[in-house]
Amino acid sequence: AQRVTQPEKLLSVFKGAPVELKCNYSYSGSPELFWYVQYSRQRLQLLLRHISRESIKGFTADLNKGETSFHLKKPFAQEEDSAMYYCVLGNTGRRALTFGSGTRLQVQP
């Protein structure tokens, strides 16, 4: 069965501090992983996907198949990064996405 675990419900950091949002997954096939974000009063939206190996808004995430992890990192947090972040696992063909329970990131001034 597919499962995504985000161990932290809330992560609070100060502006300029490094951020790491943890994500572990369980999947028997070849995983496709994403991070979705929801800013205050906005819709859920895609932040980045592992196959693109891109940096979006300074965030990066590396898929570690050995540790079954896909942690989201940013070296210097900004106040506008405050949001709810979901780690998401796609199945083969990506018809169904499995969401983690989310981590709320609070960046304090």
Place this chain on the structure above:
Amino acid sequence: ETGVTQSPTHLIKTRGQQVTLRCSSQSGHNTVSWYQQALGQGPQFIFQYYREEENGRGNFPPRFSGLQFPNYSSELNVNALELDDSALYLCASSLRYDEKLFFGSGTQLSVL
């Protein structure tokens, strides 16, 4: 280009009733997915429609059903409502079933 729109935004029903939620896809998108988000949880996949056919279903009972119309808009129907059906229902459209999802703002359903 219009985004994904859902109606109504809020709905209150009583146990045992039936409800229909509606979703208009983003222009040009032929795939619609529905998710249920309970309070404090991540969205959970209900089902997906691709070109008017069901293209995958999550672990939800048959009283959750859907439709996709030729203009690719969609409905989610829930029969015999239960208290645990109280949740935010999210609709998401995509260019294809394996493409990036664009979410609507959701319908908040309360079952009393």
